[in-house]
Amino acid sequence: MLLGAIEAGGTKFVCAVGTKKGEILERISFSTTTPEETLKKVMGFFIDKEIKALGIGCFGPIDLDKNSKTYGYITSTPKPGWRNYNILGELKKYFDIPINFDTDVNGAALGEAKWGSGIGLDSLIYLTVGTGIGGGVYIHGNLVHGMTHPETGHIFVGRAEEDKYKGKCPYHGDCLEGMASGPAIEERWGINPYELSKDHIAWDLEAHYLAQGLVNYILIISPKKIILGGGVMKQKQLFPLIRKKVVERLNGYVSHKNILENIDDYIVYPELGDDAGICGALALADLVLC
Amino acid sequence: MLLGAIEAGGTKFVCAVGTKKGEILERISFSTTTPEETLKKVMGFFIDKEIKALGIGCFGPIDLDKNSKTYGYITSTPKPGWRNYNILGELKKYFDIPINFDTDVNGAALGEAKWGSGIGLDSLIYLTVGTGIGGGVYIHGNLVHGMTHPETGHIFVGRAEEDKYKGKCPYHGDCLEGMASGPAIEERWGINPYELSKDHIAWDLEAHYLAQGLVNYILIISPKKIILGGGVMKQKQLFPLIRKKVVERLNGYVSHKNILENIDDYIVYPELGDDAGICGALALADLVLC
Numbered sequence A, B: 001m002l003l004g005a006i007e008a009g010g011t012k013f014v015c016a017v018g019t020k021k022g023e024i025l026e027r028i029s030f031s032t033t034t035p036e037e038t039l040k041k042v043m044g045f046f047i048d049k050e051i052k053a054l055g056i057g058c059f060g061p062i063d064l065d066k067n068s069k070t071y072g073y074i075t076s077t078p079k080p081g082w083r084n085y086n087i088l089g090e091l092k093k094y095f096d097i098p099i100n101f102d103t104d105v106n107g108a109a110l111g112e113a114k115w116g117s118g119i120g121l122d123s124l125i126y127l128t129v130g131t132g133i134g135g136g137v138y139i140h141g142n143l144v145h146g147m148t149h150p151e152t153g154h155i156f157v158g159r160a161e162e163d164k165y166k167g168k169c170p171y172h173g174d175c176l177e178g179m180a181s182g183p184a185i186e187e188r189w190g191i192n193p194y195e196l197s198k199d200h201i202a203w204d205l206e207a208h209y210l211a212q213g214l215v216n217y218i219l220i221i222s223p224k225k226i227i228l229g230g231g232v233m234k235q236k237q238l239f240p241l242i243r244k245k246v247v248e249r250l251n252g253y254v255s256h257k258n259i260l261e262n263i264d265d266y267i268v269y270p271e272l273g274d275d276a277g278i279c280g281a282l283a284l285a286d287l288v289l290c
């Protein structure tokens, strides 16, 4: 039986068909342009595929309240053309199969829980640090939606004293995403983040902000694992910097061996790597059939 | 059928017997002194009561990992005599009935969900602002434990620019609890918080810190209600100040009517009032029989 998966990102879309075991059999990816043009490419890919269910991990914020008039819409995104766009409604016109629509990061969190770094755990958080910062939250073996859905990238953070950068979030200025997303790094230093040398002070500052986020996640939801993906996290030198700052800040207060002894296994890069998003969408498709 | 409840606080203990409906039939309360003396009073209260289950909402941090050697211990508390104390083990010597041991605030969150402000909701957070700041987290109709348990009071907050107070948390200095607990207010202004006038600048500053915490909780777990209890929240003028700052900071990003229209019903004082803690312990007792 084949499942369909869409990783609907603000930068690019990935569509795939795969199996209940998390294998991707065929995939396509293309840049996100206008909603109409982008969805036409989605339809084109799936037209000759015999899929039994579809999972969509979508950039957001999105409306996940089934009682809401705007259920299935992308809501307050700053991305031109996509604000208040009924993406789920458009897709439903073409697909007469069960659809599971969720945030891209909730999808990735589920994918990592099923097939990646979180196998066997009933609680984890998946954070992507890329064009934006967003987190998927998995608790009690289920994805968290709550009132809307988590937007873990937009929490308050405290500035590093020497950092005068104003922040890039159009809603909050200097929230975590505003200070630590890829575009924030780029604007602050005037250079593409992947061109910065591994020992540039930028990475210590990046770890300063990300560690604050992680400390807050640990204190608020006490996840059993924290998985950090997205383009910026390809800078692997960030991991030891972040882990050290998390331990320092917690300062013994959370006395658990994950923090005190096994931090290297607690804060990790996604096992599924760049496929966390698309495998996550596949996991969403699988979930709707369970 | 009678249930037993213990609200084990760092300042005072409350013991009660009650029913599955949340009625308290008899109660006693006394100051928390040494563990031995305090537990003797607990036993004295329950000795002639025919209870079928016991719920304990305990101050923390506590070890809730059933596989841990220190399961049921109070761990890294700064409270003299109680650090690394096996409270559950001691109680088990006396009670040969099902016991549900959890944090005081998880208990209160459960109590509010069953019998208080959160009836019918499967997701909420209960925060107490008193001698310390702590939060109980209820998601998918269950209390969150995760790796350890939430310690929502110890998150990072950004200082108000004019605020030079160093913070009172022995672990983190200027975390939320360090800046906004009752003792922090008292130390900052040199006066008991309940003696400060209702229009004192202290309350605006207090709302500044608490609103930051709430914004982070909303962004990380998206709870369907936020319930604020504890001694400091008796200052009801805090509620409008906090609500206003939460809405301002979110700045339209979380576009849900709870935030945009019904914030007065979203951030509330506990329906169970001062009984949130002891009713919560009763709810914990009830849960262990379900």
Ligand SMILES: Nc1ncnc2c1ncn2[C@@H]1O[C@H](COP(=O)(O)OP(=O)(O)O)[C@@H](O)[C@H]1O
Residues within 6 Å of the ligand: A009, A010, A011, A012, A128, A129, A130, A131, A132, A181, A182, A183, A186, A192, A193, A194, A229, A230, A231, A232, A233, A234, A235
């Ligand atoms: N190897 C890298 N090192 C540092 N930054 C990177 C790297 N690759 C991508 N980025 C940054 O991450 C952002 C893109 O994030 P990515 O996760 O790839 O996509 P998106 O978030 O749009 O889905 C860009 O700001 C880019 O500069």
Ligand SMILES: Nc1ncnc2c1ncn2[C@@H]1O[C@H](COP(=O)(O)OP(=O)(O)O)[C@@H](O)[C@H]1O
Residues within 6 Å of the ligand: B009, B010, B011, B012, B128, B129, B130, B131, B132, B181, B182, B183, B186, B192, B193, B194, B229, B230, B231, B232, B233, B234, B235
């Ligand atoms: N009416 C009030 N107004 C302001 N602060 C109060 C009030 N009542 C108690 N407090 C403060 O709250 C703290 C005690 O919190 P409380 O919730 O009563 O107990 P605990 O947290 O120890 O269980 C003290 O610091 C006290 O100064």
Ligand SMILES: [Zn+2]
Residues within 6 Å of the ligand: A153, A154, A155, A169, A170, A171, A172, A173, A175, A176, A177, A178
């Ligand atoms: Zn933001």
Ligand SMILES: [Zn+2]
Residues within 6 Å of the ligand: B153, B154, B155, B169, B170, B171, B172, B173, B175, B176, B177, B178
């Ligand atoms: Zn603290």
